[in-house]
Amino acid sequence: MKFSIVVFPGSNCERDCEHVARELLGCEAEYVWHADTDLKGADVVIIPGGFAYGDYLRAGALARFSPVMESVGRFAKAGGAVLGICNGFQVLLEAGLLPGAMRVNRDLRYVCRDVHMRVESRETPFTRLYEEGSVVRMPIGHMEGNYTAPASTLDELEREGRVIFRYSDERGAIADSANPNGAERAIAGICNRERNVVGLMPHPDRCAEPLLGNDAGLKMFQSAIGALSGFRP
Amino acid sequence: MKVEVRVYPREGILDPQGKAIAAALVRLGHAGVEGVRAGKVFFLEVAGEDRPSVEAQARRMAEELLANTVIEGYDVRVL
Numbered sequence: 001m002k003f004s005i006v007v008f009p010g011s012n013c014e015r016d017c018e019h020v021a022r023e024l025l026g027c028e029a030e031y032v033w034h035a036d037t038d039l040k041g042a043d044v045v046i047i048p049g050g051f052a053y054g055d056y057l058r059a060g061a062l063a064r065f066s067p068v069m070e071s072v073g074r075f076a077k078a079g080g081a082v083l084g085i086c087n088g089f090q091v092l093l094e095a096g097l098l099p100g101a102m103r104v105n106r107d108l109r110y111v112c113r114d115v116h117m118r119v120e121s122r123e124t125p126f127t128r129l130y131e132e133g134s135v136v137r138m139p140i141g142h143m144e145g146n147y148t149a150p151a152s153t154l155d156e157l158e159r160e161g162r163v164i165f166r167y168s169d170e171r172g173a174i175a176d177s178a179n180p181n182g183a184e185r186a187i188a189g190i191c192n193r194e195r196n197v198v199g200l201m202p203h204p205d206r207c208a209e210p211l212l213g214n215d216a217g218l219k220m221f222q223s224a225i226g227a228l229s230g231f232r233p
Numbered sequence: 234m235k236v237e238v239r240v241y242p243r244e245g246i247l248d249p250q251g252k253a254i255a256a257a258l259v260r261l262g263h264a265g266v267e268g269v270r271a272g273k274v275f276f277l278e279v280a281g282e283d284r285p286s287v288e289a290q291a292r293r294m295a296e297e298l299l300a301n302t303v304i305e306g307y308d309v310r311v312l
Contacts, residue, residue, distance in 0.1 A: 100303060
């Protein structure tokens with residue numbers, strides 16, 4: 001089982017992801033530099049958090065032109081599991097692998113704190129070990145997490161059960177006060193139609209072991225192992 | 234040729250920056266400000282003599298990179 005972790009100039013969470021995959025789960029983990037095209041036999045591709053290309057122009061806008069993104073696109077189209085975390089989610093949006101776009105946060109501030117999310121669907125390679133409707137706490141740290149899309153796209157995401165995580169309070173209730181960035185319909189994470197590409201703003205990689213006071217994120221990585229052992233596109 | 238590409242939040246898309254700027258202008262005493270949308274301008278130097286083809290090229294640049302057309306509109310002016 002191998003996690004390949006894409007590294008752009010400006011990525012800064014690749015080691016967190018590697019630590020989870022290698023040290024906590026005993027899987028193989030390799031970095032893939034953005035200028036390379038070989039995904040090194042990945043079972044799972046992770047686009048980690050950070051500030052790829054300094055977030056110049058728009059978060060994720062320049063990263064999508066990196067040579068590695070063509071390989072990631074092919075991998076995704078072949079059914080490979082791809083997880084974009086925070087800036088990685090923004091890159092997947094700009095690359096068109098997930099629908100929608102990010103605006104600057106509602107309150108125009110970088111928000112760095114724990115949030116609660118309700119798990120809306122376990123039908124992805126990254127959420128199958130969670131219980132639907134359960135509430136998880138994970139940290140966020142972003143300036144552009146205010147998700148939006150045309151109303152028809154939002155409706156389609158809802159209809160097809162592709163909203164994977166929604167910001168909520170600790171009891172799972174959706175409210176403006178529990179929405180850290182103003183995202184439409186409190187959307188924190190979504191998947192593509194084929195359900196193999198998932199993006200979310202919160203950081204499961206930063207809450208994957210008890211030492212950190214929270215291991216709610218570990219199941220995202222564990223889910224992928226169970227879902228994908230023996231599967232390689 | 235000099236080309237100017239303006240990129241701005243689409244009409245109807247919530248623009249938190251524009252809202253904050255509008256509120257600040259009102260606080261400064263510009264009571265008549267009823268709305269602001271904040272965008273960006275790109276000043277390009279593009280090789281070529283044929284205005285229509287340079288303009289068409291700049292439009293492609295806007296579509297492909299300068300604007301995120303999910304949330305942003307743009308216009309192009311060849312100077």
